[in-house]
Amino acid sequence: MFKKSLLVLxxxxxxxxxxxxxxxxEIDLLPYENVGLIxxxxxxxxxxxxxxxxxxxxxxxxxxxRGVQVIExxxxxxxxGKINKASMDHEAMRAIGEYFGITSFFHxxxxxxxxxxxxxxxxxxxSLRVRASFNxxxxxxxxxTETGATLWTDSVFRKESLAHMSMSQDQIPYFDVKxxxxxxxxxxxxxxxxxxRDFRPTKRRL
Numbered sequence: 064m065f066k067k068s069l070l071v072l073x074x075x076x077x078x079x080x081x082x083x084x085x086x087x088x089e090i091d092l093l094p095y096e097n098v099g100l101i102x103x104x105x106x107x108x109x110x111x112x113x114x115x116x117x118x119x120x121x122x123x124x125x126x127x128x129r130g131v132q133v134i135e136x137x138x139x140x141x142x143x144g145k146i147n148k149a150s151m152d153h154e155a156m157r158a159i160g161e162y163f164g165i166t167s168f169f170h171x172x173x174x175x176x177x178x179x180x181x182x183x184x185x186x187x188x189x190s191l192r193v194r195a196s197f198n199x200x201x202x203x204x205x206x207x208t209e210t211g212a213t214l215w216t217d218s219v220f221r222k223e224s225l226a227h228m229s230m231s232q233d234q235i236p237y238f239d240v241k242x243x244x245x246x247x248x249x250x251x252x253x254x255x256x257x258x259x260r261d262f263r264p265t266k267r268r269l
Contacts, residue, residue: 089261090215092131099168102138107175112238116173119255127263153211160208171203178236195228201254219254
């Protein structure tokens with residue numbers, strides 16, 4: 064029995080110490096050539112959260128998908144306005160492909176919910192900031208402009224708490240891209256990094 068246990072231990076040690084190899088990304092965007100990117104949409108929040116997420120998403124994709132040309136298309140409203148459509152449907156996707164000369168595009172959505180501010184009247188009057196807890200979800204999809212099908216999608220969900228959250232009179236959180244508190248920026252970076260995991264190579268042990 065002891066010999067068998069020792070053999071299993073040696074085998075496990077050998078496997079765990081084996082060399083690591085670089086595995087290609089789950090999703091390869093090169094076949095799509097030019098890929099569009101519609102700015103992230105935000106629900107239940109104000110400020111530059113859409114800008115922060117969109118730029119970080121662009122950085123992650125272009126960093127690990129070398130050779131892929133990503134075309135920034137603007138906000139969803141701007142894109143729909145250019146193709147004279149009121150909403151995103153199959154016909155709108157096809158029109159986007161024709162207008163911008165692309166066969167696919169990304170669009171992401173961010174939703175803030177269950178916001179619970181911990182209001183200190185003195186600090187609120189002084190800085191218009193509060194400590195607040197909230198839920199945040201981030202979803203992105205890659206659409207085909209030819210078929211309207213979803214080629215890829217993933218989402219990230221977190222329960223967060225920020226010590227310095229700007230709030231409107233209606234208790235809507237405000238995310239400031241130039242905020243001196245780096246917590247908001249770090250939160251977005253971590254979520255986008257997790258969201259784009261399928262687009263970067265990974266190291267796996269043989």
